[in-house]
Amino acid sequence: MDRVKFNDALEMSRLVYGMWRLGDDADTSVDHIRNKISACLDQGITTMDQADIYGGYEAEEILGSALTPELRNQIEIVTKCDIVAPVGRYSNARVKYYDTSRAHILSSVDHSLRLMKIDHIDLLLIHRPDPLMDACETGAALDEVVASGKVRAVGVSNFRPWDWELLQASMKTPLVTNQIEISLLHHAPFANGDIAFHQKNGQPPMAWSPLGGGSLFEPKNAALRTALKTIGDDHGVDEAAVAVAWLLAHPARILPVLGTNNLDRIARIGDAAKIQIDRETWFDLYTHALGHEVA
Numbered sequence: 354m355d356r357v358k359f360n361d362a363l364e365m366s367r368l369v370y371g372m373w374r375l376g377d378d379a380d381t382s383v384d385h386i387r388n389k390i391s392a393c394l395d396q397g398i399t400t401m402d403q404a405d406i407y408g409g410y411e412a413e414e415i416l417g418s419a420l421t422p423e424l425r426n427q428i429e430i431v432t433k434c435d436i437v438a439p440v441g442r443y444s445n446a447r448v449k450y451y452d453t454s455r456a457h458i459l460s461s462v463d464h465s466l467r468l469m470k471i472d473h474i475d476l477l478l479i480h481r482p483d484p485l486m487d488a489c490e491t492g493a494a495l496d497e498v499v500a501s502g503k504v505r506a507v508g509v510s511n512f513r514p515w516d517w518e519l520l521q522a523s524m525k526t527p528l529v530t531n532q533i534e535i536s537l538l539h540h541a542p543f544a545n546g547d548i549a550f551h552q553k554n555g556q557p558p559m560a561w562s563p564l565g566g567g568s569l570f571e572p573k574n575a576a577l578r579t580a581l582k583t584i585g586d587d588h589g590v591d592e593a594a595v596a597v598a599w600l601l602a603h604p605a606r607i608l609p610v611l612g613t614n615n616l617d618r619i620a621r622i623g624d625a626a627k628i629q630i631d632r633e634t635w636f637d638l639y640t641h642a643l644g645h646e647v648a
């Protein structure tokens with residue numbers, strides 16, 4: 354499995370396992386979580402993507418219950434903060450909102466460390482751009498969590514280039530990545546400047562919902578699925594692997610974050626890295642995704 358080096362303290366696997374849906378699984382037993390992580394490790398997938406809010410602020414604790422010191426040492430843990438939703442520990446909130454204040458970031462990091470029973474977070478992301486962000490305060494708080502050793506690297510999620518520049522200008526620590534939605538069903542970032550911005554700066558972006566959160570498999574996408582299946586049959590992999598390989602083929606070095614709860618599918622996430630999508634095939638799929646040929 355290809356690995357991406359973000360800085361001297363952080364390297365991640367090119368394919369990442371996302372834990373947003375961890376708590377939705379009928380089986381959240383320690384054994385089942387360990388089996389999922391083992392299935393990832395067997396393929397060289399060492400990076401696990403979390404967020405404080407996942408599972409109503411409970412997914413981190415589910416992961417923490419399954420982590421042994423040995424397992425923790427084999428993985429990198431990404432988590433996020435700033436979304437406050439009126440559930441779980443924030444059930445008193447009147448409304449869902451974003452909080453990029455120093456107090457919230459520091460307290461969220463401490464919660465995450467405690468719930469996952471770990472002594473550092475490998476990568477902390479600001480989950481969503483906050484219209485009330487005071488970049489100086491947020492940037493200083495991110496510098497502070499890195500300096501304290503509680504966090505190895507920091508980045509953002511769902512930021513546009515101007516949000517990134519605003520925050521980065523107020524920080525000493527370089528932001529290392531932006532986790533954004535990218536897939537055959539959400540391909541705007543290839544043309545709207547989001548990917549180009551990070552490619553220019555040498556910051557590999559992470560792609561959330563690379564299978565459209567499962568909507569790729571809906572009947573309305575039958576033609577795209579047929580194209581994926583035809584390519585997959587030629588390479589001995591399934592359609593999901595081809596959809597992810599389509600992201601891997603881009604020179605920005607995108608890191609797809611897969612979220613299946615199905616053990617058989619988890620065991621096949623790595624298939625995407627076994628095939629090469631050439632230029633013509635890439636455009637064949639892009640044409641299906643656009644619904645028309647390129648100009």
Ligand SMILES: NC(=O)c1ccc[n+]([C@@H]2O[C@H](COP(=O)([O-])OP(=O)(O)OC[C@H]3O[C@@H](n4cnc5c(N)ncnc54)[C@H](OP(=O)(O)O)[C@@H]3O)[C@@H](O)[C@H]2O)c1
Nearest residue numbers: 371372373402561562563564565566567611612613614615
């Ligand atoms: N930063 C952000 O704002 C943000 C937002 C959303 C997600 N994320 C991250 O991205 C990760 C991945 O997101 P995601 O779960 O939406 O990604 P995804 O991999 O695009 O979608 C996973 C969904 O697709 C279904 N699926 C996968 N393969 C399938 C197949 N062959 N046939 C039918 N259904 C299939 C899965 O169902 P099964 O479980 O039944 O396989 C699951 O419900 C999350 O876990 C989270 O870590 C980040």
